[in-house]
Amino acid sequence: MSLLEVRQVSKSFGSLAAVRDVSIAVEKGELRAVIGPNGAGKTTFFNLISGFFPPTAGSIVFDGVDITSTPVHRRVLLGMARTFQITEIFPELSVAENVRISAEVAAGYRLRPWLGRAEAAALRARVDEVLGLTGLAAKADRLVGELAHGDQRAAEIAMALALKPRLLLLDEPTAGMGDQETYEITQLVRRLHRNGNLTIVLIEHDMRVVFHLADRITVLDQGRLLAEGNPREIAANKAVQAAYLGKVA
Amino acid sequence: MSVASLPAARRVARRPLALALVWLVLLAAPYWMPFLGGYTALGTRVLVLGLAAMSLNFLLGFTGVLSFGHAAYFGLGAYGAGLALKFLTASTPLALILGTLVGGIAGALLGALIVRRRGVYFAMVTIAFGQVFYYIAFRWSSVTGGDDGLRGFSRQPLHLGAVTVDILGNAEAFYYFVLVCFAIAVALMAFLLRSPFGRTLLAIRENERRARFLGIPVELHIWLAFVISCVFISLAGGLDALLNNFANPHELHYSQSGDLVIMAVMGGMRSFWGPLLGAALFVVLQDYVSSLTTNWMSFIGLLFVVVVLLFPRGLLGFLQRGSDK
Numbered sequence: 001m002s003l004l005e006v007r008q009v010s011k012s013f014g015s016l017a018a019v020r021d022v023s024i025a026v027e028k029g030e031l032r033a034v035i036g037p038n039g040a041g042k043t044t045f046f047n048l049i050s051g052f053f054p055p056t057a058g059s060i061v062f063d064g065v066d067i068t069s070t071p072v073h074r075r076v077l078l079g080m081a082r083t084f085q086i087t088e089i090f091p092e093l094s095v096a097e098n099v100r101i102s103a104e105v106a107a108g109y110r111l112r113p114w115l116g117r118a119e120a121a122a123l124r125a126r127v128d129e130v131l132g133l134t135g136l137a138a139k140a141d142r143l144v145g146e147l148a149h150g151d152q153r154a155a156e157i158a159m160a161l162a163l164k165p166r167l168l169l170l171d172e173p174t175a176g177m178g179d180q181e182t183y184e185i186t187q188l189v190r191r192l193h194r195n196g197n198l199t200i201v202l203i204e205h206d207m208r209v210v211f212h213l214a215d216r217i218t219v220l221d222q223g224r225l226l227a228e229g230n231p232r233e234i235a236a237n238k239a240v241q242a243a244y245l246g247k248v249a
Numbered sequence: 250m251s252v253a254s255l256p257a258a259r260r261v262a263r264r265p266l267a268l269a270l271v272w273l274v275l276l277a278a279p280y281w282m283p284f285l286g287g288y289t290a291l292g293t294r295v296l297v298l299g300l301a302a303m304s305l306n307f308l309l310g311f312t313g314v315l316s317f318g319h320a321a322y323f324g325l326g327a328y329g330a331g332l333a334l335k336f337l338t339a340s341t342p343l344a345l346i347l348g349t350l351v352g353g354i355a356g357a358l359l360g361a362l363i364v365r366r367r368g369v370y371f372a373m374v375t376i377a378f379g380q381v382f383y384y385i386a387f388r389w390s391s392v393t394g395g396d397d398g399l400r401g402f403s404r405q406p407l408h409l410g411a412v413t414v415d416i417l418g419n420a421e422a423f424y425y426f427v428l429v430c431f432a433i434a435v436a437l438m439a440f441l442l443r444s445p446f447g448r449t450l451l452a453i454r455e456n457e458r459r460a461r462f463l464g465i466p467v468e469l470h471i472w473l474a475f476v477i478s479c480v481f482i483s484l485a486g487g488l489d490a491l492l493n494n495f496a497n498p499h500e501l502h503y504s505q506s507g508d509l510v511i512m513a514v515m516g517g518m519r520s521f522w523g524p525l526l527g528a529a530l531f532v533v534l535q536d537y538v539s540s541l542t543t544n545w546m547s548f549i550g551l552l553f554v555v556v557v558l559l560f561p562r563g564l565l566g567f568l569q570r571g572s573d574k
Contacts, residue, residue: 111446113441
């Protein structure tokens with residue numbers, strides 16, 4: 001069964017149709033890339049999936065549950081976590097605090113006035129685990145706002161991971177990165193996917209990253225679904241080349 | 250280099266020492282204040298307004314939401330406690346609790362209408378609701394005494410088992426009574442801010458969008474912070490009514506809300522104790538300068554401008570930063 005099913009969703013802002021009648025189905029354990037030229041509606045599409053705003057038409061089903069009108073924080077509890085194109089973190093808190101808040105909410109402690117000793121210890125272990133996984137252990141006490149761009153992106157992914165998601169939505173994880181940082185994030189995403197058995201949907205501009213990582217690729221163009229297939233099929237697709245790859249090359 | 254990037258151990262080691270110093274200064278205030286030309290009631294006023302500013306700052310500094318109408322809840326606490334003493338009970342603690350309940354319940358009801366607004370709109374709506382209470386206190390003369398304020402009540406002796414403490418005639422005794430209330434309120438706020446719940450408030454302050462996408466129902470948490478803040482500021486208002494044996498409608502006016510914001514920002518809204526320092530400065534300056542000139546507010550305004558320009562993190566924020574270097 002598909003973990004995520006998007007059924008004929010559309011989103012209009014006034015007269016602008018940003019997403020038009022797009023359907024996709026993402027299987028459990030899949031790594032799906034969403035690509036398309038600027039203005040293709042990729043981020044709008046992500047915002048619809050994660051609940052940033054409701055679709056104008058269509059429905060979204062997550063693990064068999066219709067979540068079309070489910071508020072953001074409940075979608076997170078259902079197991080959906082996301083990162084943003086422009087890094088969204090808690091700049092004046094330390095890396096560990098950023099991840100800790102996330103882990104506390106995931107554990108259902110958000111209204112707790114205190115934690116038991118065992119709960120606190122389990123939480124610390126969880127934070128350490130996520131920091132280790134994302135390569136941030138050595139920077140745990142640094143303020144996130146002071147980190148290099150690549151580390152901030154990693155910290156945002158760490159916060160998403162601490163939520164123990166079943167579906168991870170990454171909006172251009174390598175945006176604004178140099179080659180080395182891009183490589184590191186790519187390796188991280190690949191590790192999460194392979195070892196963590198995580199279902200991942202990512203928007204990405206860097207075609208090396210996309211073809212390196214993705215099981216399947218969805219191509220959007222002017223808000224419409226242009227093509228979908230495995231990397232080889234997409235690379236060979238004439239319509240995609242015309243709309244997208246042709247312009248880049 | 251910023252404060253928090255310093256080795257955490259060094260900061261933690263300093264904290265108990267600084268904390269002990271704060272409490273020592275407060276505990277000994279009735280003894281050292283006279284030497285500096287102060288008097289006990291002035292110290293009590295610092296505690297009362299300090300608690301009010303710290304309560305406001307629970308919302309402003311630690312949730313990142315600016316209320317410009319918090320004087321209303323301060324005033325509701327004052328009138329609640331005053332009316333309770335006048336008509337309902339001869340028990341000072343019970344009157345305080347009633348005043349706190351009145352302000353807290355009003356905060357809970359109005360907060361539910363306010364929490365969906367953000368930024369300037371949040372501030373505007375809080376002013377509007379605040380002014381509603383101001384006009385009620387100002388116009389409903391038969392109950393509130395109108396422009397003359399609420400009179401005809403006074404704080405009653407405390408009965409602690411076998412001992413009776415005269416907090417009316419003995420200014421020192423009343424100071425320590427207020428200090429105990431202050432300590433309980435402040436300890437509760439500090440405790441909440443260090444909890445998982447408190448960290449969700451920091452998360453909302455830092456980045457509301459991220460907080461929402463971590464699974465925090467942001468409106469609910471802002472509402473809770475608003476109610477908590479209103480409860481404690483109502484307690485401060487009740488104490489203020491006891492201090493003066495009088496409740497003044499102008500304490501509900503939005504200019505009073507502005508004064509509380511000034512205290513919090515001047516003292517340092519990112520530091521827990523900053524607003525107390527701001528309140529101390531404000532109250533003492535008001536006391537000294539107003540005996541010299543009626544234009545005392547322009548001096549406080551000038552000081553405020555200087556502090557904001559030179560120490561954007563407030564006085565305490567600046568001092569903490571300096572001492573960590």
